[in-house]
C-alpha cells in the first residue's frame with residue numbers, strides 16, 4: 001500500500017473520492033466541493049493498494065490545529081491497516097503544517113472508527129447530543145496530541161505526477 005497527497009487538479013482521484021463518498025455517507029462531499037476545498041487548503045490523501053484506490057482521508061491544518069473531516073476505506077479492503085496508514089500520514093502532514101493537536105467527531109455507534117482513533121492516541125473529550133442525522137446519533141468528540149508516539153514517516157515528491165508519495 002502507498003499513500004498519495006492529492007491536489008485539486010487530480011481529477012481521477014477526486015472522482016474516486018466523490019464516488020466513495022456517495023456510496024458511504026448520507027451527506028457525501030460532491031467532487032465540486034472537494035475540489036473547491038482543496039483549492040482553499042484542505043488536505044486529501046489517498047491510499048493505493050492491490051493496483052487500485054482503496055481509501056482516503058480529508059482534513060485541514062490551520063494554525064496549530066488539525067481537523068479530520070473524513071476517513072474512509074472501501075469495504076472490501078478494511079482491516080488491512082489502510083485506515084491506520086491514512087490517519088498516520090495525515091497527522092504527519094498536519095505536523096509539518098505546524099499543528100499541535102488534532103480533532104475529530106465520530107458517530108457514537110461507530111466502534112470500528114473509535115477503536116482505530118484510540119489506537120493512534122485519540123482521547124474522548126466530549127459528546128455532542130443528537131449531532132448526526134440519517135440516522136440521528138450522538139457525536140463523540142476526540143482529540144490527540146501531534147505527534148503521537150508511533151508516528152515516523154518520510155515524504156518525497158513523485159516526479160511523474162507532482163503528487164507527493166508519503167508512504
Ligand SMILES: CC(C)(COP(=O)(O)OP(=O)(O)OC[C@H]1O[C@@H](n2cnc3c(N)ncnc32)[C@H](O)[C@@H]1OP(=O)(O)O)[C@@H](O)C(=O)NCCC(=O)NCCS
Pocket residue numbers: 024070071072073074077078079080081082083084085105106107110111112113115116117119
Ligand atoms: C473506520 C475505517 C476507516 C477503518 O479502516 P480500516 O482500514 O479497516 O482500519 P485498520 O485496518 O487500519 O484498523 C486499525 C484498527 O482499528 C480497529 N478496527 C478497525 N475496524 C474495526 C472493526 N470493524 N471492529 C473493531 N475494531 C476495528 C482495530 O483495532 C484495528 O486493528 P486490528 O485490525 O489490528 O485489530 C473503515 O472501517 C471505514 O471506512 N468505515 C466506514 C467509514 C467510517 O466510518 N469512517 C470514519 C468516520 S469518522
